[in-house]
Amino acid sequence: MSNDWDVLVVGGGVAGCAAGIFLAQAGLRVLILEKGGHPRHHVGESLLPASMPILASLGVSMQEMATRYQPKHGARFSDSTINRCETFSFSAPGDPPPAFQVTREEFDAELKSRCLASGCRYEENCPVTTWRPIDGGVEVFTADQQIHRARFLVIAAGRSRLNCSTADGVSDARDISNRFGHLAIYNYFSDLPPAVEDERGYITVHLIANGWIWCIPLRNGDTSIGVVLKGDSVRRGVDHREQFDWALRGCPDLHDRLKGLLPRDEFRAAADYSYRSSVRYGDGWVKIGDAGGFLDPIFSSGVHLALNSAQLATRAIIAHLSNGDTAGFEAFRQDMDWAEMVFEAFIDRFYNRDLVRQLFFADYRPPYMKAAITSMLAGHVWDRTNPVIAMFAGTRDESSPSERASTK
Numbered sequence: 001m002s003n004d005w006d007v008l009v010v011g012g013g014v015a016g017c018a019a020g021i022f023l024a025q026a027g028l029r030v031l032i033l034e035k036g037g038h039p040r041h042h043v044g045e046s047l048l049p050a051s052m053p054i055l056a057s058l059g060v061s062m063q064e065m066a067t068r069y070q071p072k073h074g075a076r077f078s079d080s081t082i083n084r085c086e087t088f089s090f091s092a093p094g095d096p097p098p099a100f101q102v103t104r105e106e107f108d109a110e111l112k113s114r115c116l117a118s119g120c121r122y123e124e125n126c127p128v129t130t131w132r133p134i135d136g137g138v139e140v141f142t143a144d145q146q147i148h149r150a151r152f153l154v155i156a157a158g159r160s161r162l163n164c165s166t167a168d169g170v171s172d173a174r175d176i177s178n179r180f181g182h183l184a185i186y187n188y189f190s191d192l193p194p195a196v197e198d199e200r201g202y203i204t205v206h207l208i209a210n211g212w213i214w215c216i217p218l219r220n221g222d223t224s225i226g227v228v229l230k231g232d233s234v235r236r237g238v239d240h241r242e243q244f245d246w247a248l249r250g251c252p253d254l255h256d257r258l259k260g261l262l263p264r265d266e267f268r269a270a271a272d273y274s275y276r277s278s279v280r281y282g283d284g285w286v287k288i289g290d291a292g293g294f295l296d297p298i299f300s301s302g303v304h305l306a307l308n309s310a311q312l313a314t315r316a317i318i319a320h321l322s323n324g325d326t327a328g329f330e331a332f333r334q335d336m337d338w339a340e341m342v343f344e345a346f347i348d349r350f351y352n353r354d355l356v357r358q359l360f361f362a363d364y365r366p367p368y369m370k371a372a373i374t375s376m377l378a379g380h381v382w383d384r385t386n387p388v389i390a391m392f393a394g395t396r397d398e399s400s401p402s403e404r405a406s407t408k
Helices: 014-025 049-057 062-068 104-118 240-248 252-257 302-323 327-351 353-360 367-377 387-393
Strands: 005-010 030-033 070-072 074-079 084-089 099-101 121-123 128-134 137-142 147-155 174-176 183-190 202-208 211-217 222-229 268-271 275-277 285-287
Touching (some): 005 014, 005 137, 005 302, 014 030, 030 147, 049 099, 049 302, 183 240, 211 240, 222 240, 285 302, 302 327, 327 353, 327 387
Parallel strands (some): 005 030, 030 121, 147 285
Antiparallel strands (some): 070 099, 074 084, 128 137, 137 147, 174 275, 183 222, 183 268, 202 211, 211 222
């Protein structure tokens, strides 16, 4: 049978748009179905330096980003319990910014524009209800009774469930982790008094009991502030604002700086957000971005893993559609499993406060160790020469990833 499209992408966020652009660049006919529309709210404003080469390959230049977004030169970690703050700089003073803190409404809409410019067809307000394999491809059904056919399906639907199963009967399940943050509550505040002169050039993470707080400066003068709590420290029967204020008391300095400042919006919350899908690909389909899994955002891994998963998966798709080769999908799985293993191991140590204090706040730390931590914070999680990553990998009997990720 003749398919309408080469590839159909369910979801038009960061991962879906990146996949669409890469596939269109290869000359494939791409349809993206997005359940909502743009501009839309999304949290996750802090990008990593290792993501910048992928964005450049999508047509997003550092020069353009510098005109729109807040420069990001590194990350700071603050622990009021021991009265320590440690800075991990991605660049030397005076150097151009290696990454940015973005307004996601604008950033995501820009990626959509890139999709359209590359030749993708992008349909908004078009939720997908189900899909099925057919001879030579897949058939996708939407809420408004449309039927679309394609040779291949990319699932980039974020947290939305679009269940899949493999040819050998492995069911699609979502494993939610209880080891990390369970609830995030956040808002935006204008004119936050700076704690240090160059604070707006960094993301700052404040450690609190059973959780942490992010402070992400944005170019418009706002600061995104969110509290992340483990399940056993979530207070029952209180609203988002009360939960936020209660958690903020665990960081007296930030609590004092926020006095008298009014939040810009209603408080928003996300729960049960550390999870992983049991399968990443099957016959005629692949999951990318948050559809494949999402980790506690302490190290700003969300957009980074979304971009990398899109790049790696589309390489496999292009090879498969051109010559029938399927080996790239297993390499994609190994690469993404590796990256998540590294981030998970780092997050585990973060929530073990004795370990994170030794790692981040030690009185003496060899220079190479700080460089290794900084490289990981920048997103270079496939670098197996990194001694911290080697230590993490030594605790797992895991297949090594392929060498094809562009950020290695």
